[in-house]
Amino acid sequence: MRVAIIGGGISGLALAYYLQKLGVPYDLFEADEQVGGNIRSIEKEGYLLELGPNSLQYTPELETLVRELKLEQEVIPTAHAGHHRYVLRNGTYEKLPATPFSLLSNTFFSWKTRLRIFKEKDVPPADIDYETITQFFERRFGSGVLDYVINPLISGVYGGDPGKLLVHKAFPILKELENRYGSVLKGLMKHEGMHLHYDNISFANGMQTLPDAIAGKLISLHTGHRVEMITRNQGKYIVSCATTGDYDNVEYNLLVLALPALPASELLHFTFPGMAAALQNVHYPPMAVVHSVYNRHDVSHELNGFGALHPKAESPFAVSTLWSSSLFDGRCRPHEVMFTSFVGGAQYEDHALTNKDQLMECVHHELTETYGITAGKPVFQHLHFMEHSIPQYDLYIEDAHHMAEKLEQDGLFIAANWQAGVSVPSCIRHAKELADKINLKRPAPSIAE
Numbered sequence: 001m002r003v004a005i006i007g008g009g010i011s012g013l014a015l016a017y018y019l020q021k022l023g024v025p026y027d028l029f030e031a032d033e034q035v036g037g038n039i040r041s042i043e044k045e046g047y048l049l050e051l052g053p054n055s056l057q058y059t060p061e062l063e064t065l066v067r068e069l070k071l072e073q074e075v076i077p078t079a080h081a082g083h084h085r086y087v088l089r090n091g092t093y094e095k096l097p098a099t100p101f102s103l104l105s106n107t108f109f110s111w112k113t114r115l116r117i118f119k120e121k122d123v124p125p126a127d128i129d130y131e132t133i134t135q136f137f138e139r140r141f142g143s144g145v146l147d148y149v150i151n152p153l154i155s156g157v158y159g160g161d162p163g164k165l166l167v168h169k170a171f172p173i174l175k176e177l178e179n180r181y182g183s184v185l186k187g188l189m190k191h192e193g194m195h196l197h198y199d200n201i202s203f204a205n206g207m208q209t210l211p212d213a214i215a216g217k218l219i220s221l222h223t224g225h226r227v228e229m230i231t232r233n234q235g236k237y238i239v240s241c242a243t244t245g246d247y248d249n250v251e252y253n254l255l256v257l258a259l260p261a262l263p264a265s266e267l268l269h270f271t272f273p274g275m276a277a278a279l280q281n282v283h284y285p286p287m288a289v290v291h292s293v294y295n296r297h298d299v300s301h302e303l304n305g306f307g308a309l310h311p312k313a314e315s316p317f318a319v320s321t322l323w324s325s326s327l328f329d330g331r332c333r334p335h336e337v338m339f340t341s342f343v344g345g346a347q348y349e350d351h352a353l354t355n356k357d358q359l360m361e362c363v364h365h366e367l368t369e370t371y372g373i374t375a376g377k378p379v380f381q382h383l384h385f386m387e388h389s390i391p392q393y394d395l396y397i398e399d400a401h402h403m404a405e406k407l408e409q410d411g412l413f414i415a416a417n418w419q420a421g422v423s424v425p426s427c428i429r430h431a432k433e434l435a436d437k438i439n440l441k442r443p444a445p446s447i448a449e
């Protein structure tokens with residue numbers, strides 16, 4: 001049995017790694033010369049810039065993988081300040097309570113909203129089809145929590161709109177707590193076996209360390225191989241690459257798409273047109289990632305934290321801003337500070353589409369106002385634009401998930417963030433589970449063997 005994996009982002013790399021450990025033969029095709037997909041760290045003018053993920057939750061799966069790759073010495077936890085997150089309210093930053101329970105004791109919310117949050121434990125569970133995150137929180141906790149906690153968190157994490165994302169898709173843990181304990185609060189109080197919080201980490205030389213280290217272990221990785229066509233012959237898959245014909249005659253028993261929905265759709269056009277159509281509907285809003293560096297003495301804010309989330313109610317320009325130099329050492333020079341701002345996502349698509357110079361100016365202007373910056377311009381600024389950023393777990397993704405499940409009987413599998421969950425650790429966990437599933441499909445060795 002041989003498996004073709006298309007896409008060398010973290011999903012495809014992790015899958016190849018786990019298959020290799022299990023002794024399952026595979027070929028992994030990646031279009032770029034470099035692996036990692038969304039994970040990309042670059043160095044420019046002495047600054048370490050993350051163009052995709054900036055920090056990862058250190059889940060047990062990630063910890064084990066890091067150990068196996070011998071990367072422990074490279075791991076850097078977020079600085080202590082990284083535990084504090086801020087939210088923009090009335091033009092200034094307020095510290096967000098660190099845990100759901102501290103929302104009750106803290107004065108972030110009025111006593112009326114806190115009382116309503118507390119009463120969540122008495123709200124009966126309900127199963128509502130296609131319930132959005134907004135509807136779920138409104139039903140269980142009241143509308144007081146929406147504007148300054150739920151809205152900014154969802155745009156910060158998913159680049160999403162809580163009024164559109166489905167709660168059982170985007171935050172399955174919340175539905176699980178409701179179903180299992182009758183209430184999210186009760187569930188959180190009891191949550192045996194449900195680990196809900198992990199520390200955040202990065203790597204001394206940036207996130208790219210992780211995909212590069214996995215790639216270094218793989219024996220059947222083919223970078224610079226863009227797959228252009230997939231055909232199916234008598235139940236076997238044949239993969240044709242753009243520039244080389246070297247794999248045209250190899251037949252694969254199983255095919256794994258470790259691709260974003262749109263390129264996956266293009267490849268399935270002829271073989272599985274229904275799935276291709278469903279994938280076309282998965283929405284990826286545009287996003288720009290802007291790094292801005294200032295001299296420390298030009299910034300009056302303490303920057304004692306992870307960063308800040310911007311609620312829609314404040315009509316912000318950026319969705320959120322990470323205080324990168326407060327989180328991790330080595331991002332800029334010691335006398336400087338670095339901000340990483342995310343512009344766009346589902347609630348602010350037009351902001352991401354602003355012309356480049358204007359966009360960078362708008363980011364600088366907003367930073368100037370919110371952090372008390374006296375410099376007329378940053379000492380360094382860099383913009384990275386993504387036409388398609390993060391898949392939205394909304395109504396339109398349902399079809400793609402449903403069909404993906406059905407196609408497994410044809411030997412077609414998915415390892416990608418539009419199915420696994422968007423965080424890097426979710427992609428890794430899903431890839432490991434899929435490797436185990438694929439391994440079970442191997443024919444049992446014959447007696448002669």
Ligand SMILES: Cc1cc2nc3c(=O)[nH]c(=O)nc-3n(C[C@H](O)[C@H](O)[C@H](O)COP(=O)(O)OP(=O)(O)OC[C@H]3O[C@@H](n4cnc5c(N)ncnc54)[C@H](O)[C@@H]3O)c2cc1C
Pocket residue numbers: 006007008009010011012029030031032035036037038039051052053054055056057225226227228258259260263287289386389390415416417418421422423424425427
């Ligand atoms: C701006 C941003 C910030 C983020 N921040 C965080 C964060 O802080 N923490 C976190 O955990 N997650 C974060 N995420 C999410 C996370 O980075 C992604 O969900 C994850 O990296 C997706 O990995 P993937 O392998 O599923 O897909 P991708 O990374 O999209 O990889 C797909 C790969 O397929 C390749 N490919 C495409 N077409 C072909 C083809 N025809 N043939 C061969 N190869 C092809 C591509 O080149 C690419 O390498 C962020 C995402 C974005 C966009």
